[in-house]
Amino acid sequence: MKPDPGKRKQAQELVFEGLGVSPGIAIGPAHLSEVGAPTVPEFTVRKAEIPEEQARFRAALDLSRRQLRRLGHRARKMHAGAAGEELSTLLEAYTRMLTGSRLVRGVEQRIAETRINAEAAVRAEISKIARNFAELDDPYMAARADDIREAGARLIRNLTKTPLPAYSTLPRGCIILAEDLSPAETALMNPAMIGGFGTIMGGPEGHTAIVARSLGIPAVLGVTDLDISRLSPGARGALTVIVDGSGGRIVIDPTPATLADYEKKRASLRRESRRFSGLRDLRSVTRDKTDIQLYANYELPHELVLAQRNGAEGIGLLRTEFLFMNRDRPPNEDEQYESLRAIVEGMKGRPVTVRTLDVGGDKLAYSVGSDLHDSANPALGLRAIRLSLREPKMLSDQLAAILRAGAHGPVRILLPMVSTVDEVLKVQAALGAAVHRLKRRGVPIADPLPPLGVMIEVPGAALIADMLAQVADFFAIGTNDLTMYTLAIDRADERVAYLYNPLHPGVLRLIQSTVDAALRARIPVSVCGEVAGDPRYTALLLGLGVRELSMAAPSLPRVKQRVRALDIASTTLHARAIMEQIDPEEIGRMLDDLNETM
Numbered sequence: 200m201k202p203d204p205g206k207r208k209q210a211q212e213l214v215f216e217g218l219g220v221s222p223g224i225a226i227g228p229a230h231l232s233e234v235g236a237p238t239v240p241e242f243t244v245r246k247a248e249i250p251e252e253q254a255r256f257r258a259a260l261d262l263s264r265r266q267l268r269r270l271g272h273r274a275r276k277m278h279a280g281a282a283g284e285e286l287s288t289l290l291e292a293y294t295r296m297l298t299g300s301r302l303v304r305g306v307e308q309r310i311a312e313t314r315i316n317a318e319a320a321v322r323a324e325i326s327k328i329a330r331n332f333a334e335l336d337d338p339y340m341a342a343r344a345d346d347i348r349e350a351g352a353r354l355i356r357n358l359t360k361t362p363l364p365a366y367s368t369l370p371r372g373c374i375i376l377a378e379d380l381s382p383a384e385t386a387l388m389n390p391a392m393i394g395g396f397g398t399i400m401g402g403p404e405g406h407t408a409i410v411a412r413s414l415g416i417p418a419v420l421g422v423t424d425l426d427i428s429r430l431s432p433g434a435r436g437a438l439t440v441i442v443d444g445s446g447g448r449i450v451i452d453p454t455p456a457t458l459a460d461y462e463k464k465r466a467s468l469r470r471e472s473r474r475f476s477g478l479r480d481l482r483s484v485t486r487d488k489t490d491i492q493l494y495a496n497y498e499l500p501h502e503l504v505l506a507q508r509n510g511a512e513g514i515g516l517l518r519t520e521f522l523f524m525n526r527d528r529p530p531n532e533d534e535q536y537e538s539l540r541a542i543v544e545g546m547k548g549r550p551v552t553v554r555t556l557d558v559g560g561d562k563l564a565y566s567v568g569s570d571l572h573d574s575a576n577p578a579l580g581l582r583a584i585r586l587s588l589r590e591p592k593m594l595s596d597q598l599a600a601i602l603r604a605g606a607h608g609p610v611r612i613l614l615p616m617v618s619t620v621d622e623v624l625k626v627q628a629a630l631g632a633a634v635h636r637l638k639r640r641g642v643p644i645a646d647p648l649p650p651l652g653v654m655i656e657v658p659g660a661a662l663i664a665d666m667l668a669q670v671a672d673f674f675a676i677g678t679n680d681l682t683m684y685t686l687a688i689d690r691a692d693e694r695v696a697y698l699y700n701p702l703h704p705g706v707l708r709l710i711q712s713t714v715d716a717a718l719r720a721r722i723p724v725s726v727c728g729e730v731a732g733d734p735r736y737t738a739l740l741l742g743l744g745v746r747e748l749s750m751a752a753p754s755l756p757r758v759k760q761r762v763r764a765l766d767i768a769s770t771t772l773h774a775r776a777i778m779e780q781i782d783p784e785e786i787g788r789m790l791d792d793l794n795e796t797m
């Protein structure tokens with residue numbers, strides 16, 4: 200994919216297909232984020248912290264090996280013949296350097312003996328080994344020195360979570376092309392500065408995709424053949440890139456005709472969004488007069504304004520992970536309280552549903568501890584409510600912060616990844632203790648106490664929704680994880696993205712039975728996964744009995760427009776017909792037909 204400057208424009212244009220995860224069109228100069236030595240912090244660690252520092256190093260090692268393995272699989276698949284062989288041999292060489300090698304032993308020893316942090320130990324060890332190779336004055340060995348530097352740079356990137364600082368210095372409107380971006384890295388992008396981004400890895404409902412949507416930054420993930428390392432270095436900065444987040448396409452060095460075409464599309468999208476802003480003050484009501492509550496999901500601080508501007512009736516899902524990301528230590532009770540209070544006050548009397556910490560899986564927050572990253576199956580491991588229950592102080596700080604924020608406006612507490620009734624009972628006990636403690640301190644708290652709700656996002660929880668409804672004050676159905684766990688499909692893995700389908704009858708049955716259980720127990724139930732914000736699914740969700748939807752704030756006007764075009768009577772009939780289908784593809788077609796006629 201190296202553009203040839205000698206060819207005519209027409210021949211230079213490179214088009215890549217991927218997963219359009221965040222709609223919109225961005226056009227701007229390329230920024231390739233795979234290169235560049237990350238800045239290496241250097242500090243001493245106390246003796247007692249040595250095991251923790253070594254564990255952090257091992258976690259970065261694991262992650263680096265996993266990345267290399269995935270790149271290797273892809274190289275063999277994408278580049279048949281000699282090129283694929285060459286690339287995968289290289290990747291294997293990097294992997295070997297990260298497996299029980301001199302490098303690994305050397306770094307562990309350095310951390311223990313000189314008490315320096317893992318990044319600094321990696322850098323020191325890498326330069327020593329590379330120097331030894333280079334001194335051998337043999338071209339083969341000199342090339343090994345490059346390999347070891349490359350493997351070390353990957354390790355350091357994974358340890359430091361770079362390219363964090365680079366974003367603030369990029370030219371306005373630039374397009375980031377990267378091998379992979381974590382949710383935490385994506386969260387650092389300023390939508391006023393970054394035009395859009397494309398990555399080789401990543402699936403449609405992973406948290407990187409969700410963060411991109413919440414920022415309103417057009418993004419295409421899972422662009423499997425976007426081989427950044429082969430882009431001609433000289434052309435990099437000068438390349439114009441189009442990110443078509445709606446169509447799932449990246450165009451590098453577009454022809455004038457393509458450019459004009461996309462500029463036209465971008466202008467029309469901007470006109471459409473201006474039209475939508477007129478919906479803000481209209482009621483969210485169906486044609487047969489059923490009110491549908493539309494709430495905003497809150498992922499990052501800038502969304503408060505978006506939620507207000509787009510007429511959200513409250514925050515239906517406040518993901519508190521952002522408070523814990525990109526920092527060394529978890530925030531204490533006061534810090535959390537201050538952040539939550541600002542949001543509660545900003546919502547001016549409209550309810551704010553605060554979810555307790557949901558790290559783990561693809562959402563990592565290093566401030567919470569490194570053993571989270573050790574699991575062979577992070578999505579099935581120590582995450583979300585399981586982690587909170589194992590760290591009682593962290594849970595109690597968070598509950599106390601929410602209770603205190605509740606003195607400034609209505610709040611609700613929501614528990615992620617619940618799979619048993621017992622987990623809810625344990626949190627009820629922790630909540631009781633936090634209330635007691637705060638009252639003794641004489642601190643004002645929510646009065647009445649906030650409702651305690653449960654995310655239904657584990658199939659086992661959906662299957663016992665009637666039992667959970669006895670102990671929960673409300674349900675929020677997390678269709679992202681519910682789909683992932685029901686179908687055993689990693690929501691952030693582009694290779695199996697074609698199987699990720701919330702319209703699978705297995706997923707729909709779990710949604711249906713959860714809604715029924717909530718209605719029978721007379722507790723509110725909302726859907727807060729990504730389907731809630733996609734107008735394609737609105738008719739089906741209303742037909743299944745859902746009356747509350749929570750979504751990324753930019754989606755609110757579009758979904759409201761859809762709600763106002765529907766009537767409950769006919770969505771119910773159509774949902775019944777859909778629930779009798781076996782084939783997810785057929786369900787998709789029926790839904791599209793319904794959306795065309797209503």
Ligand code: PEP
Nearest residue numbers: 656677678679680727728
């Ligand atoms: C979900 O799983 O659907 C959900 C809303 O939670 P998150 O996307 O934060 O995991």
Ligand code: MG
Nearest residue numbers: 656677679680
């Ligand atoms: Mg979830």
